[in-house]
Amino acid sequence: MSRVTQRASELALDETTVTAIRAALKTTADEVVQAIIDEVSPYAGALSGSMGGTIRRAVRTALGHYLDLASGNATGGDGGDAAYELGRGEVRDGRSMDALLSAYRVGARVAWRCLAAGAVSAGLPAAEVAKFAELTFAYIDELSAASAAGHADELAARGRAHERHLEHLARDLLAGASPDVLLASAQRAGWQPPVTLTAVLLPAAQARPAYRALDPSTLVLDDLPDATGVLLVPDSDRSHLLRQLTDRTAVVGPARPWTRASASYARAVRARSLSPDIRDTEDHLPELVLSADVDAFADLRARALAPLRTLPVATARRLEETLRAWLLHQGRRDEVAAALFVHPQTVRYRMSQLRELFPDLASPHRVLELTLAVGLRAS
CATH class of the missing domain: 3.30.70 (Alpha-Beta Plaits)
Structure with missing residues (x-):
């Protein structure tokens, strides 16, 4: 048994009291909504016009259900379901749970003032008024808890949906989707x-x-x-x-x-x-x-360095290293020697060999081709 149902079972409202309170429900609902508009700023413009009418009817319905509970004619389920959906709706309307809880606090205060006035004027004994107060605030607590659950669940669901949309956008981007597809994906993700x-x-x-x-x-x-x-x-x-x-x-x-x-x-x-x-x-x-086109690079090396293939492997490797250093250091012999850790005379000797192998070594086209060919060290 819920706390609200237990409190309701302990309360004895006679038909006269219930009738008196029910007659004031419309006025009570109007006062509750107006107080929320006046005191909870996120609702200042949200409860006007047709929306205000809808909310007033919802408040009257909730109060009517509450009176049914108080008079022993209902259970607590329906109000909780409506409050849960209200919490979800607040997320869709862009309002925080803090705003909704503030609205509940204000509504509870105003509703109790109006309900208590009706109960007292109908002659409800003081002991029953106290029980009536306990039931009122237990009912509001139950509604606010249900709304908080709906608000949290909607936020979680929206968060998961948002994450899925962002992941879908990331996959579209990596796949190289068209700009139109990417724009649509970004809009869905709110990105x-x-x-x-x-x-x-x-x-x-x-x-x-x-x-x-x-x-x-x-x-x-x-x-x-x-x-x-x-x-x-x-x-x-x-x-x-x-x-x-x-x-x-x-x-x-x-x-x-x-x-x-x-x-x-x-x-x-x-x-x-x-x-x-x-x-x-x-x-x-x-x-x-x-390395962008491995086959093209391999073909370029094979063609450009073909003269070296006529030499022993060790000799070809030394001459290729010398050629690479000579091209990178733009023919500055001392720098080439330092890079290779050899004597400058050794560089001169090797370069004379290379010039014999590559008679057109001074040709710009040959220099470009060889620079590319030796740009990466052979694996």
């Missing part, structure tokens, strides 16, 4: 598109903890294959973002227009495939360019 997004790859277990330290508009997925997580960070300051991720095993892609976030993600994925030590893809653009 304001930024100018750019930067993809960050990191272990799935680190995704949520890292996300909490970033812009709250960051999108996060932590269920990608290979236990990978991804963050899509809006309009980030790159150096600040890298500092925020200092203690994370993260790969940071480039900033891209938000509808092209998939390009940032793809580069981060490819950078991670090149080396587990890469953090900032912007620091490894040459390697990323040269």
Whole structure:
């Protein structure tokens, strides 16, 4: 038995008292609603017009049900169900639970003043008036608890739906969906598109903890294959973002227009495939360019370095290292020697060999092709 039902069973309202109180229900409901409008600011404009009429009828219905309880003609269920739905509706109308509880407190005070006046004028004994008061406030407590439950459940449901919409948007972005699809997905999620997004790859277990330290508009997925997580960070300051991720095993892609976030993600994925030590893809653009088409790079190396294939493996490797250092240091022999830890005369000797193998070494086209060919050290 609920507290309200128990209190109602202890109260004996005669028919005269019930009739007197019921006759004042409309006036009581009007006074309750007006007091809420006057004293609870979130309802100042919400209870006017047709909405005000609807609320007044709902209050009269609740008070009528309360009187049925007090006179032993009803149980407590229906009022609680309506209060639960009221709590859910307050979320949809954008009002907090604090506002609703304030409305209940004001309503309880005004309702009791009106109900007590009717009960006393009908001659209800003082002992029964006290029981009537206990029942009134127990009933209001029960209604407010039901409304709080409805409010919390609606918030939770909306939170889960919002999370699903955000995850769906993140997947659309990674998949490279069309701008129209992305805009619709962003609208469903209530997400304001930024100018750019930067993809960050990191272990799935680190995704949520890292996300909490970033812009709250960051999108996060932590269920990608290979236990990978991804963050899509809006309009980030790159150096600040890298500092925020200092203690994370993260790969940071480039900033891209938000509808092209998939390009940032793809580069981060490819950078991670090149080396587990890469953090900032912007620091490894040459390697990323040269590894973009593995077959083309292999063909380029094979053609450009074909003359070296006529030599013993060890000799070819030494000459390729010398050629790479010579190209990177623009032919400055002492710098080449220092980079290779050899004597400058050794560099001169090796370069004479290379010029024999590559007679057109001074040709800009040949220099470009060889620079690309030796741009990554042979594995």
